[in-house]
Amino acid sequence: MRLATPLLATLGILAASCTTAPGLHEGHAGHAPHAAPGGRVAVDFPEPLRAHTLANMRDHLLALGEIQQALADGAYDRAAHTAETRLGMTSLAAHGAHDVAKFMPEGMQAIGTGMHRAASRFATEAANVGATGEVKPALAALADVTRQCAACHAAYRMR
Numbered sequence: 550m551r552l553a554t555p556l557l558a559t560l561g562i563l564a565a566s567c568t569t570a571p572g573l574h575e576g577h578a579g580h581a582p583h584a585a586p587g588g589r590v591a592v593d594f595p596e597p598l599r600a601h602t603l604a605n606m607r608d609h610l611l612a613l614g615e616i617q618q619a620l621a622d623g624a625y626d627r628a629a630h631t632a633e634t635r636l637g638m639t640s641l642a643a644h645g646a647h648d649v650a651k652f653m654p655e656g657m658q659a660i661g662t663g664m665h666r667a668a669s670r671f672a673t674e675a676a677n678v679g680a681t682g683e684v685k686p687a688l689a690a691l692a693d694v695t696r697q698c699a700a701c702h703a704a705y706r707m708r
């Protein structure tokens with residue numbers, strides 16, 4: 550499964566962190582990212598994409614909080630809408646994801662795609678709660694979203 554790869558790579562770096570992790574090269578993207586001192590791969594985004602991406606990240610965090618509040622309010626449709634439009638597949642065009650993706654190593658792209666898919670899955674599960682009364686699948690999907698945030702942050706940083 551592709552999503553596991555960066556995580557495994559990160560664990561490998563942690564295991565090897567007493568020695569200097571010599572150049573973790575992902576090689577697939579034309580961008581030749583370098584291993585950071587802390588073991589994360591540093592990725593070069595040109596401005597204004599870099600600032601744009603960080604602003605987008607801050608909105609991701611805001612969206613997670615709004616989703617949790619909506620769940621606490623029992624407002625499942627609102628939770629679904631926030632997830633789909635701010636984090637899900639629907640958010641991709643608004644975020645200029647196509648422009649950004651070409652600067653990402655393949656593993657980073659995979660985690661990003663996994664996050665957007667998980668958010669859309671959450672949106673579907675949250676929208677279903679009204680009919681099924683079953684919240685757990687939505688909560689599990691939301692945990693999956695957060696896991697992908699953490700996985701990407703553990704493996705990559707911006708230069």
Ligand code: HEC
Nearest residue numbers: 603606607609610657660661664697698701702705706707
């Ligand atoms: C595909 C990779 C990826 C995913 C997925 C991802 N991020 Fe990030 N995020 C980054 C990178 C890279 C940075 C820059 C970190 C650095 O340079 O130390 C960042 C930075 C951030 C920042 C700091 C912004 C700033 O102004 O400095 C926040 C907040 C953040 N992310 C939240 C999130 C949340 C919440 C999610 C999940 C919903 C998420 N991110 C998913 C890659 C990702």
